[in-house]
Amino acid sequence: MATSRLNASFLFPASRRLDCESYVSLRAKTVTIRYARTIAAPRHHLVRRANEDRTLVVNAVAVAGEKPERSYPGEPKGFVEEIRFVVMKMHPRGQVKEGKNESNGLVSSWNFTIEGYLKFLVDSKLVFETLERIINESTLQAYAGLKNTGLERTENLGRDLEWFKEQGYEIPEPMAPGKIYSQHLKNIAEKDPQAFICHFYNINFGHSAGGRMIGTKVSEKILDNKELEFYKWDGQLSELLQNLSEELNKAAELWTREEKNHCLAETEISFKFYWEIVRFLMS
Numbered sequence: 001m002a003t004s005r006l007n008a009s010f011l012f013p014a015s016r017r018l019d020c021e022s023y024v025s026l027r028a029k030t031v032t033i034r035y036a037r038t039i040a041a042p043r044h045h046l047v048r049r050a051n052e053d054r055t056l057v058v059n060a061v062a063v064a065g066e067k068p069e070r071s072y073p074g075e076p077k078g079f080v081e082e083i084r085f086v087v088m089k090m091h092p093r094g095q096v097k098e099g100k101n102e103s104n105g106l107v108s109s110w111n112f113t114i115e116g117y118l119k120f121l122v123d124s125k126l127v128f129e130t131l132e133r134i135i136n137e138s139t140l141q142a143y144a145g146l147k148n149t150g151l152e153r154t155e156n157l158g159r160d161l162e163w164f165k166e167q168g169y170e171i172p173e174p175m176a177p178g179k180i181y182s183q184h185l186k187n188i189a190e191k192d193p194q195a196f197i198c199h200f201y202n203i204n205f206g207h208s209a210g211g212r213m214i215g216t217k218v219s220e221k222i223l224d225n226k227e228l229e230f231y232k233w234d235g236q237l238s239e240l241l242q243n244l245s246e247e248l249n250k251a252a253e254l255w256t257r258e259e260k261n262h263c264l265a266e267t268e269i270s271f272k273f274y275w276e277i278v279r280f281l282m283s
């Protein structure tokens with residue numbers, strides 16, 4: 001019999017007494033158990049830790065001959081890799097190759113205009129602003145590690161828009177795609193942290209990947225290679241992203257498989273909503 005590390009999490013009704021052993025024999029491995037309100041912690045020799053955030057970590061004994069649970073693409077590397085896998089499948093193939101300079105794909109054929117780019121920047125600012133305000137003002141434990149990641153973009157975008165204004169351009173008001181996305185974020189922020197965190201991941205990582213690639217092309221084609229603040233970060237971007245990945249993986253460790261799947265399912269909404277903003281760049 002072997003004892004192995006855990007990745008499964010399990011929500012059980014506070015009213016029911018937990019029968020560790022029967023659960024363990026179903027799943028084997030170590031199990032994280034979250035519960036909604038204080039209950040008598042199950043007195044069982046398998047309980048390793050009962051902490052303030054109402055999580056019990058249990059070492060379970062693997063049952064001989066038990067089939068391993070279904071694993072999800074990316075799962076062994078952590079939950080962020082799972083979301084990444086889902087969102088990458090939503091990208092048309094050419095887009096990713098283009099990002100790696102392997103093809104002259106979709107974005108290269110777009111005829112950028114300052115007018116379209118300004119709409120894109122204004123709506124992006126509204127979305128980042130909403131995302132960042134929610135995280136900063138929320139008292140939800142799930143968002144605690146997402147404050148001050150160094151990836152915040154609102155102020156930088158504000159400086160860029162100021163620069164365009166100084167150049168004599170009129171800054172448009174936010175349009176429907178930005179307003180709709182922002183409203184969606186507000187709607188889910190308090191009641192659905194798994195969905196909200198999906199957007200948090202996609203917006204931050206999407207901007208640092210495809211977003212930067214698009215920014216470079218816009219800059220070359222219509223801004224005389226001017227590098228905007230939107231694409232500048234204090235410190236190493238790779239490090240900031242790595243830190244955020246770790247925080248997101250940590251948050252997701254407390255989720256049930258159903259909650260993780262719910263987060264993954266939100267990816268499609270995130271991609272669609274942000275895509276509507278990216279579309280301002282096509283003309």
Ligand code: HEM
Pocket residue numbers: 084087091095096097098099100107201202203205206207209210211213270271272274275278
């Ligand atoms: C024209 C539109 C887009 C282009 C050209 C594009 C391009 C790219 C490229 C080149 C990568 C890097 C792939 C790699 O390193 O293997 C990437 C990654 C990614 N994209 Fe997009 N993308 C676009 C739209 C979107 C949208 C609408 C979203 C969702 C909000 C999104 C979210 C992401 C995410 C989350 C990643 C993973 C980043 C990482 O793990 O570092 N992308 N995209």
